[in-house]
Amino acid sequence: MRVFSGIQPTGQLHIGNYLGAIRQWLELQEKEECIFCIVDLHAITIPYNFREFQDIVLKKAIEYLACGIDPEKSIIFIQSDVKEHTELAWLLGTVCPIGDLNRMTQFKDKSKRFKNSINAGLFNYPVLMASDILLYQTDLVPVGKDQGQHVELTRSIARKFNKKFGKTFKIPKLLLPKMGAKIMSLQEPKKKMSKSALSSCLFLLDEPKVIREKIMKATTDSGKKILYNPKRKPGISNLLTIYSLFSGKSIKELEKKFENKGYGDFKKSLAKVLIKSLEPIRRKRKELLNREVYIKEILKKGAKRAQVLASSTIKEAKNNMGLT
Ligand code: TYM
Numbered sequence: 567m568r569v570f571s572g573i574q575p576t577g578q579l580h581i582g583n584y585l586g587a588i589r590q591w592l593e594l595q596e597k598e599e600c601i602f603c604i605v606d607l608h609a610i611t612i613p614y615n616f617r618e619f620q621d622i623v624l625k626k627a628i629e630y631l632a633c634g635i636d637p638e639k640s641i642i643f644i645q646s647d648v649k650e651h652t653e654l655a656w657l658l659g660t661v662c663p664i665g666d667l668n669r670m671t672q673f674k675d676k677s678k679r680f681k682n683s684i685n686a687g688l689f690n691y692p693v694l695m696a697s698d699i700l701l702y703q704t705d706l707v708p709v710g711k712d713q714g715q716h717v718e719l720t721r722s723i724a725r726k727f728n729k730k731f732g733k734t735f736k737i738p739k740l741l742l743p744k745m746g747a748k749i750m751s752l753q754e755p756k757k758k759m760s761k762s763a764l765s766s767c768l769f770l771l772d773e774p775k776v777i778r779e780k781i782m783k784a785t786t787d788s789g790k791k792i793l794y795n796p797k798r799k800p801g802i803s804n805l806l807t808i809y810s811l812f813s814g815k816s817i818k819e820l821e822k823k824f825e826n827k828g829y830g831d832f833k834k835s836l837a838k839v840l841i842k843s844l845e846p847i848r849r850k851r852k853e854l855l856n857r858e859v860y861i862k863e864i865l866k867k868g869a870k871r872a873q874v875l876a877s878s879t880i881k882e883a884k885n886n887m888g889l890t
Contacts, residue, residue: 586709612679627865637868643871
């Protein structure tokens with residue numbers, strides 16, 4: 567099976583990214599052919615700091631590696647290093663109805679947040695994402711729930727293209743984790759955890775003190791019991807999910823463990839688990855920060871390997887469309 571997924575380089579990785587996407591990647595790289603991409607071309611569709619951008623992209627690669635992505639097992643590369651991504655995006659744009667793009671919730675959200683810079687790139691973002699996925703004849707796309715609509719659109723674009731020009735692309739499947747597909751905000755547990763709300767978001771590189779503070783301040787629900795019930799107790803249920811995924815203990819086990827304890831004890835224990843689980847990532851990142859040449863080499867090699875696969879698909883797509 568071929569696996570493809572991507573993450574934007576801007577903003578720090580948070581535990582939503584980790585539990586929704588990266589954890590799945592770590593499992594998949596042990597048995598499947600995995601391709602992971604730092605999607606710098608997606609990130610420039612909203613205002614960004616172009617002077618620091620290269621450094622930001624490199625640091626994101628370091629975070630990937632610190633999380634355990636292994637360049638011996640997976641291909642890791644930067645999107646803009648493989649020009650076929652933008653080329654195929656143009657071709658796919660010609661079969662994607664604008665009505666479909668208008669329906670994308672991420673576009674609607676971002677258009678509200680960045681009212682003064684709604685550009686064509688932001689509108690076409692999902693077509694570039696479809697190109698990322700289809701270029702590699704991908705079988706599985708492991709992502710969090712918020713990307714489900716984009717993967718569904720990718721499938722629809724692939725079907726339309728195949729129908730019109732003959733079978734060219736594999737139809738990829740969305741792969742959501744059984745648990746953790748949507749980690750919620752610590753302060754507003756009915757909203758998704760997102761890097762745009764700093765204090766509601768637990769970053770992988772947060773210092774132990776900050777982790778403790780954020781968890782102790784996390785919104786809980788009325789009542790006193792530690793019970794999993796996302797509708798009635800969204801705050802505690804979200805924290806239970808996080809606890810379970812980082813500790814390997816089931817929700818049932820955790821409910822039992824904290825049966826006679828209050829929210830305070832539960833949160834203290836969760837903060838401990840998080841600090842212990844995230845420490846190796848912080849340590850590995852520190853080590854890698856001094857190895858810029860090595861990281862650049864990994865990314866260059868990754869792009870070369872990716873390009874071999876991508877160029878074969880684009881040749882076929884152009885040929886089938888009657889282009890040379
Ligand atoms: P991005 O960078 O916003 O997010 C990266 C991954 O993290 C997941 N995620 C979450 N999962 C659970 N709970 C959350 N609160 C949470 N927040 C984010 C996302 O679902 C995603 O898997 N458009 C994509 C990047 C992309 C891509 C691709 C992904 C570009 N091309 C091709 C897959 C395949 C994005 O902006 O992800």
